[in-house]
Amino acid sequence: MKEIKHRSGCPVSYTLDFFGDKWSLLILRDMMLFGKTTYGEFQSSAEKIATNILADRLSMLEHYGFVNKQVGTDKKSKFSYTLTEKGISLVPVILEIGLWGAQFHPPGLNPELKAALQNDRQDTIQAIQEKLRSKLQPG
C-alpha cells in the first residue's frame, strides 16, 4: 500500500485524505446500510465500481483499519469483509452525506431511516452502530 500523506493539521482535510474520492465511502455504505460483506457484493452495486479500483480501495480500507478481511465462515473460499470499530465510527459521516443528498436527489433515503434520524439522531446512529458491532469484528 502507498501511504497516505496528510496535507495539513485540519481534521476536515485529514478525513478527505482518506475518503476524498468517489468510491471508498460507497464501499463503507454498502457494509453499513446493506450488510454487504463480499467482493462480489460490492461489485454488484448500482454504481458499477471497476474491479481494480475495488481491490485497491479494499486494501486501503484494510490497511488503515477501517475493515477486516477474514476467510468466510461458509468455506466457499470467499473472503468476508467486516467493519472494525474505526469503520463503524464513520456511520454519522455517511448518514450526514446521505441526508444531504436526499434533499436534492429524488429517490431519497429510506423514509423510515430519514424520519428516525430527524427525530432522534443520536439514538438512531447508535442503534445502527450496535447492530454492526454485533457482527463481531476485532481490529
Added chain:
Amino acid sequence: MKEIKHRSGCPVSYTLDFFGDKWSLLILRDMMLFGKTTYGEFQSSAEKIATNILADRLSMLEHYGFVNKQVGTDKKSKFSYTLTEKGISLVPVILEIGLWGAQFHPPGLNPELKAALQNDRQDTIQAIQEKLRSKLQPG
C-alpha cells in the same frame, strides 16, 4: 463546465458525485469556518491547492449553485465568493467530517466548536448557518 453525471439513485453517491474529490469541500470549509471569500485567500490555505484546480472547483461550485461570484465591493478588482443557501446546507456535512477527523488527527477541531457541537448540535449548526446567511447572498 462539464456536467456531472450521477451514478445511481443513492443519495450518498449523489453527494460524492459533487464532492468526491480532495479539494471542493476544503474550499467550502474555508468559506464556512474561516470566512474566506477571495481566490487569493483560498490559495493561501495550508493544503496548497494548485491554481488551476482552484479555478476549476470554484467554477463547479458556482455552476451548481453552491457559491456565488460577485465583483468585490471594495473595488479592488477582486471577486468575492459567498455561499448560497445550497452551499450553507452543507454545514452539517463539513462539521461531521471535521468531527470524525478530529478524533484521530492531533490538532483536532477548535475545542469550543467541538464542545458546542457535542452539547447541542442542532443549535450550533443553526447558529453557524445564520451567521453565514447574514452575509446575504442570493442564489
Added chain:
DNA sequence: ATAATTTACTTTTAAAATGCAAGTGAATTT
C-alpha cells in the same frame, strides 16, 4: 472425472484528472 462457472483478484492499455511551472491581462500601487 471433466468441463464450465464463479470468485477474487491482477495486468495491460487508454483516458482523465492532478500537479507544477510559466504566462497573461487588467487593475492597483509605487
Added chain:
DNA sequence: AAATTCACTTGCATTTTAAAAGTAAATTAT
C-alpha cells in the same frame, strides 16, 4: 511610467481512474 498584485489560463509531465482482458483457485454441473 514601471512594478506589483490579482485572478486566472495554458502547456506539459505525472498520477489516478476506467475499461477490458487475463488468471488461478475453488465450486458446481454434467
